[in-house]
Amino acid sequence: MTAITKADAAGKVMVALDYPSASEAEKLLEQISGIPCYIKVGMQLFYASGPSFVESLKQRGFNVFLDLKMHDIPNTVKGGAASIASLGVDMFNVHAAGGSTMMEAAMEGVHSVNGLAKRPTVIAVTQLTSTSQQMMNEEIGIQGTVEDTVIRYAQLAKQAGLDGVVASPSEVVAIKQACGVSFQTITPGIRPKGAALNDQSRIMTPSEALKQGTDFMVIGRPITAAADARAALESIIEELTSYE
Numbered sequence: 001m002t003a004i005t006k007a008d009a010a011g012k013v014m015v016a017l018d019y020p021s022a023s024e025a026e027k028l029l030e031q032i033s034g035i036p037c038y039i040k041v042g043m044q045l046f047y048a049s050g051p052s053f054v055e056s057l058k059q060r061g062f063n064v065f066l067d068l069k070m071h072d073i074p075n076t077v078k079g080g081a082a083s084i085a086s087l088g089v090d091m092f093n094v095h096a097a098g099g100s101t102m103m104e105a106a107m108e109g110v111h112s113v114n115g116l117a118k119r120p121t122v123i124a125v126t127q128l129t130s131t132s133q134q135m136m137n138e139e140i141g142i143q144g145t146v147e148d149t150v151i152r153y154a155q156l157a158k159q160a161g162l163d164g165v166v167a168s169p170s171e172v173v174a175i176k177q178a179c180g181v182s183f184q185t186i187t188p189g190i191r192p193k194g195a196a197l198n199d200q201s202r203i204m205t206p207s208e209a210l211k212q213g214t215d216f217m218v219i220g221r222p223i224t225a226a227a228d229a230r231a232a233l234e235s236i237i238e239e240l241t242s243y244e
């Protein structure tokens with residue numbers, strides 16, 4: 001049974017360009033050219049190549065998620081959010097652990113920018129997908145289940161006016177129940193069957209994540225570390241279009 005089209009499947013995949021330089025990121029972009037996926041730029045690439053690389057992605061028509069996970073005092077996050085929004089990115093994020101005033105400040109920063117064709121989607125990181133239940137309880141010192149913490153952060157983000165959250169695919173159903181179906185879920189921790197776990201802890205396969213109702217899935221190393229990145233991405237898209 002075909003669930004979604006190839007174009008819809010590709011649009012749900014955010015390829016994480018975790019590279020040390022723009023030239024290395026460009027090599028990957030060349031390999032996957034023509035596949036209409038979202039592009040995620042994180043700290044490694046942004047700190048090395050800066051706003052100009054992000055602007056060049058936008059000039060070439062990519063949908064861009066700038067994943068800088070801001071977590072600072074409200075005034076600083078407000079300014080950071082204004083600067084990020086001015087770059088014209090489609091999505092960016094803050095840490096929900098910064099609290100509601102900080103998240104509201106991020107929204108104020110976005111709204112302070114004049115002349116945007118469309119404001120970016122603003123989302124909050126709940127619990128990193130590398131965090132296990134045991135790590136959260138024993139090391140970080142947060143009691144209760146990871147799911148309960150994720151839901152609490154998601155509700156806080158929604159109340160602060162944000163558009164969605166970053167969480168693991170296994171929390172998507174509970175987030176949608178608590179915050180509504182239009183509250184977006186962006187899920188890293190995606191591993192095709194047999195792929196290396198690396199440092200991820202709370203994972204699902206692409207088709208399992210789709211079944212949970214995730215809006216976007218962030219995928220890095222299963223594509224970027226593959227011998228043939230294009231084939232790896234195409235195989236993920238194929239899995240999404242043919243899941244039952």
Ligand SMILES: O=c1ccn([C@@H]2O[C@H](COP(=O)(O)O)[C@@H](O)[C@H]2O)c(=O)[nH]1
Pocket residue numbers: 016018042125127128129130166167188189190198200218219220221222
């Ligand atoms: O909770 C989070 C938040 C962000 N990420 C980012 O997603 C990608 C995942 O890369 P993989 O290589 O597929 O593990 C990476 O850029 C992280 O910074 C996350 O993994 N978990």
